[in-house]
Amino acid sequence: MGTTFNRFDLxxxxxxxxxxxxxAIVLSSAQPGGAIEGWLAIMAELSIQGFFIVSGALVFGSYxxxxxxxxxxxxxxxxxxxxxxxVILVPAAxxxxxxxxxxxxxxxxxxxxxxxxIFLNFLEPNLPGxxxxxxxxxxxxxLWTLKIEVMFYLxxxxxxxxxxxxxxxxxxxxxxxxxxxxxxxxxxxxSESALAPVLGRQLPGQMMYFAAGIxxxxxxxxxxxxxxxxxxxxxxxxxxxxxxxxxxxxxxLGLAGLIAGLAFGPGPAMNVASxxxxxxxxxxxxxxxxxxxxxxxxxxxxxxxxxxxxxAILVVLTSYALWWWVEKPALRRDSHYKIISTRKALS
Numbered sequence: 001m002g003t004t005f006n007r008f009d010l011x012x013x014x015x016x017x018x019x020x021x022x023x024a025i026v027l028s029s030a031q032p033g034g035a036i037e038g039w040l041a042i043m044a045e046l047s048i049q050g051f052f053i054v055s056g057a058l059v060f061g062s063y064x065x066x067x068x069x070x071x072x073x074x075x076x077x078x079x080x081x082x083x084x085x086x087v088i089l090v091p092a093a094x095x096x097x098x099x100x101x102x103x104x105x106x107x108x109x110x111x112x113x114x115x116x117x118i119f120l121n122f123l124e125p126n127l128p129g130x131x132x133x134x135x136x137x138x139x140x141x142x143l144w145t146l147k148i149e150v151m152f153y154l155x156x157x158x159x160x161x162x163x164x165x166x167x168x169x170x171x172x173x174x175x176x177x178x179x180x181x182x183x184x185x186x187x188x189x190x191s192e193s194a195l196a197p198v199l200g201r202q203l204p205g206q207m208m209y210f211a212a213g214i215x216x217x218x219x220x221x222x223x224x225x226x227x228x229x230x231x232x233x234x235x236x237x238x239x240x241x242x243x244x245x246x247x248x249x250x251x252x253l254g255l256a257g258l259i260a261g262l263a264f265g266p267g268p269a270m271n272v273a274s275x276x277x278x279x280x281x282x283x284x285x286x287x288x289x290x291x292x293x294x295x296x297x298x299x300x301x302x303x304x305x306x307x308x309x310x311x312a313i314l315v316v317l318t319s320y321a322l323w324w325w326v327e328k329p330a331l332r333r334d335s336h337y338k339i340i341s342t343r344k345a346l347s
Contacts, residue, residue, distance in 0.1 A: 006224075006263045009273035012054055015047040016279045019142060020286040022047075024311050027290045028299040029135050042242070046255065048145055049209045051283075053256050055149060056213020057220075063156055064217075075332065076153050080280075082330040083322050084146060087284045088116045091139050095127040104128035112139070119147040122198075131291050142287045144201075151203045152210050159214070174215050181208035182249065212256040223260040231261015277337040281319030281327065289314050 022037075022044035031037050059076070066072035096109045108128040115123040125138040159177070166173045181204060188200030199205075216223060223230055234257020241250040290311050293299060299307035331337060 005269060007265075007270055008054055008058060008263050009277060009279065010270050011259055011262050012051065012279035013272055013282070015050045015054075016282040016286075018047040019044050020282060020290075020312075020315060021308070023142065023287055024290050024308050025304070027134070027136060027287075027294050028304060028307055030299070030304040032135070046238075046251075049206070049251070050255055050259055051145065052148070052152075052206055052209035053213040053216065053252075053259055055152065056210035057217040058213075059153065059156060060160065060214045060217045061220075063160055069157060072157070075335075078330045078332060079327075079335075080146070080149070080153075083281060083327045084143075084284060085117060086322065086326050087140065087143075087288070088113060091127060091130065091288055095130050098129045102129060116143070119143075119150050121147065131295055134291065134294055136291075138287075139291070140284070140287045142283060146284075148203050148206055152207075155203075163214075170218070171215075174211050174218075177211040178208045178252070181205055181211065208252045209255070212252050216256055216260055224264045227261050227264035228266070230257045231265055234258035234261055273337055276320055276323040277327070278316070278319035278323050281322040282315055285318045285322065286311070286315045289318060 018040075022040040025031065025037055025040055062075060063072050066075065092109050092113045095104075095112070096106055098104065099106045099109055105128060108124075112124045112127050115121065121140070121143045125141065127139050130139060131137050163170050163173045184204035184207075185200050188196040188205065193199075234254050236254070237250040238254025238258055240247050241254055293307060293311055293314075298310055302310060328337070
């Protein structure tokens with residue numbers, strides 16, 4: 001197995017799938033407020049935090065390999081924005097047609113497009129006449145994390161510059177980022193403001209996970225060589241953080257170790273991206289697809305198992321279409337994902 005081997009593509013696919021299953025259960029009201037929904041909510045939260053760790057590692061590595069800020073920015077925009085824009089514009093176009101044929105205002109559609117295209121989803125999460133009367137009316141409630149991703153992309157050059165200036169105190173800088181993040185979360189948890197829970201989930205609060213990813217990139221060869229140890233200790237730390245009150249601070253270390261163990265551990269390569277990197281697509285398309293199926297009564301007719309199965313088929317097919325028709329064409333020719341998927345197609 002080569003020195004470049006890793007399973008980060010598989011890890012991201014697993015994380016996106018957990019979020020999809022959680023939203024399918026919640027949006028379909030299969031067990032509102034029940035134990036299964038609560039357990040899946042924890043798994044979805046861990047999945048999102050795992051996404052941030054993976055992003056911290058891979059995007060920091062991408063930044064270090066870039067020829068400058070313009071090169072770095074181009075790679076980020078090409079990877080993230082074309083598919084994101086399609087996911088915003090397609091439902092908006094459908095809603096606009098409906099609005100023109102009814103008494104709904106097209107201006108509401110334009111407000112949705114304007115807010116969401118610049119990642120301010122919270123300003124206008126709904127479209128007129130779309131998913132009204134359902135348990136949740138948001139068109140795509142999974143997109144709130146994209147704002148945090150983009151904010152991280154914007155501050156990463158500054159973080160990298162500061163860490164480089166610290167020299168032998170590099171790890172002190174990572175510690176400071178993590179501590180700042182923990183303090184922000186604690187401050188929001190102790191606040192009586194109605195906005196505190198929302199603000200606690202934003203970038204200052206999530207920076208600990210990006211910082212863990214940056215640290216993982218720093219010790220990449222060590223994590224690869226000691227993958228089993230990382231995975232076992234990470235799994236134990238994560239379990240303790242979930243089971244014992246007061247040990248929540250172990251979560252970030254546990255997640256980072258477990259991800260490193262899964263990515264670098266012994267076993268088959270399982271290079272899922274060779275068939276197309278659909279993890280991002282699954283994440284950004286699953287919510288409106290499940291909402292659509294709920295609105296037409298698919299979960300009522302087919303039951304939760306049948307609804308999940310149909311949702312999964314549509315989500316995977318849509319994600320592959322998004323990859324081959326939008327994401328892959330937008331990437332540069334030297335993109336890792338473009339190269340390996342093209343190589344597989346040719347073979």
